[in-house]
Amino acid sequence: MWLLYLYRQAGQKKETMEYHDALRYLYGLIDYEKRRIENYTPREFKLERVEQFLEKLGNPHHSYPTLHIAGTKGKGSVSAMLASIARAAGLRTALYISPHLHTYRERIQIDGEPIARETLADLVAEVRPAVEGVEGLTLFEVTTGIAFLYFARQHVDIGVIEVGLGGRLDATNVITPEVSIITSLSLDHTRLLGNTLAEIAREKGGIIKPGVPVVSAPQKPEAMAVLEAIAAERAAPLTVVGQDWAWEALQHDLERQTITVRRTHAPSAFDGVYTLSLLGDFQQENATVAIATAAGLYENGLAWATPAAVHDGLAQTQWPGRMEILQREPPVVIDCAHNPYSAETLAHSLKTWFPDTRWLLVFGASSDKDVSHVLEALLPLCERVWVTRSYHPRSSAPEALAAHCAALGKQADIMPEPSHALAAALEHLKPGLGVITTGSVFLVADVRAAWAHQKGLSLPLGDWDDEPW
Numbered sequence: 333m334w335l336l337y338l339y340r341q342a343g344q345k346k347e348t349m350e351y352h353d354a355l356r357y358l359y360g361l362i363d364y365e366k367r368r369i370e371n372y373t374p375r376e377f378k379l380e381r382v383e384q385f386l387e388k389l390g391n392p393h394h395s396y397p398t399l400h401i402a403g404t405k406g407k408g409s410v411s412a413m414l415a416s417i418a419r420a421a422g423l424r425t426a427l428y429i430s431p432h433l434h435t436y437r438e439r440i441q442i443d444g445e446p447i448a449r450e451t452l453a454d455l456v457a458e459v460r461p462a463v464e465g466v467e468g469l470t471l472f473e474v475t476t477g478i479a480f481l482y483f484a485r486q487h488v489d490i491g492v493i494e495v496g497l498g499g500r501l502d503a504t505n506v507i508t509p510e511v512s513i514i515t516s517l518s519l520d521h522t523r524l525l526g527n528t529l530a531e532i533a534r535e536k537g538g539i540i541k542p543g544v545p546v547v548s549a550p551q552k553p554e555a556m557a558v559l560e561a562i563a564a565e566r567a568a569p570l571t572v573v574g575q576d577w578a579w580e581a582l583q584h585d586l587e588r589q590t591i592t593v594r595r596t597h598a599p600s601a602f603d604g605v606y607t608l609s610l611l612g613d614f615q616q617e618n619a620t621v622a623i624a625t626a627a628g629l630y631e632n633g634l635a636w637a638t639p640a641a642v643h644d645g646l647a648q649t650q651w652p653g654r655m656e657i658l659q660r661e662p663p664v665v666i667d668c669a670h671n672p673y674s675a676e677t678l679a680h681s682l683k684t685w686f687p688d689t690r691w692l693l694v695f696g697a698s699s700d701k702d703v704s705h706v707l708e709a710l711l712p713l714c715e716r717v718w719v720t721r722s723y724h725p726r727s728s729a730p731e732a733l734a735a736h737c738a739a740l741g742k743q744a745d746i747m748p749e750p751s752h753a754l755a756a757a758l759e760h761l762k763p764g765l766g767v768i769t770t771g772s773v774f775l776v777a778d779v780r781a782a783w784a785h786q787k788g789l790s791l792p793l794g795d796w797d798d799e800p801w
Contacts, residue, residue, distance in 0.1 A: 349457035351449040355436065357456055361463075362470040381466055382503045385477050388462035392484035396426070398491040398507045399625070402499040402536045403515025405674050406549065406618045409610060409651050410515050413622040415492040417645030419443055421636040423489035428479045428504070430472070430496045433653055433777040440479045442486055444650070455482060472496050476503040489636075500538020510634065511625050512539045512568070514559060515618065516549045518673035519702070533558035542566045545632070547625045549617055550574030571624050579620040584611070584685065586660050588647070591616050593623050602627040602639050607647045612655035612667075612681040614674075619646055653776045655681060658783050663689060663766035664758070666780055668773045670697065672705035678770060679709045691768045692757040693717045696750065696775035699728040703736045706771065711737070715765060717744040720753040722774035750775060751782035 349357070386393060399414055401407045408429055418425040425443055432438035437446035455478045462477075463469050476496075483491050493509070495502045514536055517529060533555040540546050540559075546568045548559055556572070563570040571577070576597060582590040582605065589611060594603040608619050622642070629637035655678070658664040663686055669678040682691065693714040697703050711717070719733035730746045737744035747753035757767045769779045784790070 349453045349460075351453040354453040354456035357460070358436070358471055358474065361474055362468070363472075378468070379501065379503070379506060381468060382473050382476065382506050385462060385466045385469055385473065386480065386506060388465060389459060389477055389481050390484075393480040393491075393507050395484045396488050396491055398493050398509040399511055399513065400493050400495070400504065400507055400509040400539050401513045401515065402495040402502075402539045403513075403549065404518045404532070404536075404671070405677070406515035406614060406621070407494055407513075409615060409618045409649075409654060410513060410621050410625075411492050411494040412651040413610075413619060413646060413649050414513075414625060415441075415444075416649040417622065417626055417637070417642050418490050418492065420644035420648065421638065421641035423636055424487065426479075426483040426486070426488040426491040427494075428476070428483075428491065429494045430475075431773050433773070434781060436475075439475060440482055442483070442488060447482060451482065452478070470503075473503040495536075495539065498535040498538070500535050502539075505539055508541050509544060510632075511628060512541060512544055512546045513621060513625055514539070514546065514548045514551075515621060516614075516673070517551055517555045518671060529555040530558050534562075537562040540566055540568050543568060545569045545571065545628050547571045547621060547628060548573065549621050571628060573617065573620045573624055577620055577624045577627075579616050581613070581616055586611070586657055586685070589616070591619065593620050595624075595627070600627055601630070602642065604639070604643075606643060609647055609649050610651055610654065611657070611685060612677070613684055614677045614681065615655070622646065653773065653780060655685075656780075658780075662761045662763065664761075664783070665766060666769045666776045668776050669770045670701055670706070670772055672702055672709060675706040675709035675770070678768075679713055682713060682768065686766060688764065689766045690715045690764060691766050692760055694720060694750070694753045694757050694767065694769040694775075694779060695733060695744075695771045696720045696722050696730075697728050697733060697771040698724065698726045698774075699732075700726060701728075701771075703728065703733060703771075704740070707736055707740055707742075710768075710770070711740055711742045714742070714768075716757075716760065717742055718747045718753040718756055719744045720747050720750045720775065722750060722772055722778050724772070724774040727772070727774065750778040751785075754779050754782050755786075 401411045415425050415427040427441040430439050440447040463474055493504050495504055529552050537559050540562050546563050578596050579591050579593045589608050592605050626637040626642045653668050655667050667678050669675045691714045719730045721727040721730055734744040734746050
């Protein structure tokens with residue numbers, strides 16, 4: 333099917349499109365990232381629709397092996413780690429992620445390089461007839477198809493595919509991976525995915541395929557019970573980090589951390605000490621999930637997933653905006669924590685990495701988040717708070733965020749523009765105080781860009797209409 337599609341394309345006149353026109357076309361599709369989703373059901377999220385679209389493209393996702401990652405927290409980090417491990421092994425490695433920080437092109441990467449503007453524009457023009465031939469395709473579904481097509485065209489050796497939302501009904505769930513990976517589950521998107529961990533686990537566990545190995549991060553008992561039941565029903569061998577694999581923190585500084593990892597029931601070639609380039613207590617768990625995944629691949633005959641590749645890959649992983657230190661002294665830190673659990677883990681990591689520091693908080697959040705419980709985790713560490721809003725249309729109004737702070741006994745300064753909020757916080761820096769920006773991926777992107785502009789640094793920033801909200 334894939335070869336037939338290539339043959340047909342070779343005989344057709346190619347349409348052309350400018351990059352910005354391609355972005356406008358994509359953003360003109362149904363976009364559940366910027367508008368409220370009323371229902372998360374097969375009526376709105378139809379995998380049959382995605383399969384029909386991909387069939388028109390020649391089913392490109394069948395032409396290379398994949399790893400599939402779902403979860404509430406850590407799925408992006410684990411995806412970045414696994415992609416780095418594959419690159420360290422010498423594989424031409426695709427990575428599909430969402431959301432992005434600075435440009436939409438970051439979502440579609442090969443060997444760490446975002447898809448080129450011209451290439452994305454050409455692919456949008458090429459698939460447009462197929463898009464218009466399938467009723468109701470969303471922005472995410474079309475982007476997923478474009479990513480799969482691009483990866484096939486580039487002859488990648490492996491694709492690391494991060495779930496967008498949930499798992500069971502996600503557009504990426506058309507693949508049959510080498511391994512399904514489920515990172516830490518907690519309450520998020522509860523209006524859509526369910527109000528209990530069991531309901532959320534049922535949605536995330538939807539990526540488990542018959543006979544395909546599964547690796548899970550440690551989970552609360554009610555979530556683990558659901559994942560175990562799904563894996564058993566589908567005869568999918570289940571490896572659980574925290575049970576089958578254990579880790580222990582060793583040393584850390586502001587550049588790296590080391591952990592020791594071992595398989596609990598029998599010695600493994602992957603037992604040993606690992607250096608992690610990513611900081612934060614939560615990355616220890618994520619790294620162990622990546623190690624357990626690689627060990628399973630290696631033991632199932634995929635020779636590239638060697639201990640040496642895992643060591644090198646984890647030491648070289650880059651994942652901006654996650655416990656990222658922009659300045660060491662006084663510290664300036666950004667992190668994409670956006671739900672209560674991720675805020676709690678961030679707070680714990682700040683205490684570990686900066687034990688003598690109090691914080692100046694620059695905070696923004698999406699309007700559909702559990703803002704009060706996020707702030708409950710962060711405010712005890714903070715001397716002062718500036719609330720702001722990112723460019724994203726779902727961003728909560730700063731006045732509403734200030735009201736949440738007031739209800740928790742903390743006065744907040746309202747600063748609608750993120751760059752101004754950052755500047756105000758930086759003016760108050762002194763020994764013993766640091767700046768932490770968190771609450772939203774979109775806010776972190778804004779602040780990271782403002783910091784880069786202030787310092788004259790280069791970032792992969794998009795043009796003015798990369799985000800035409």
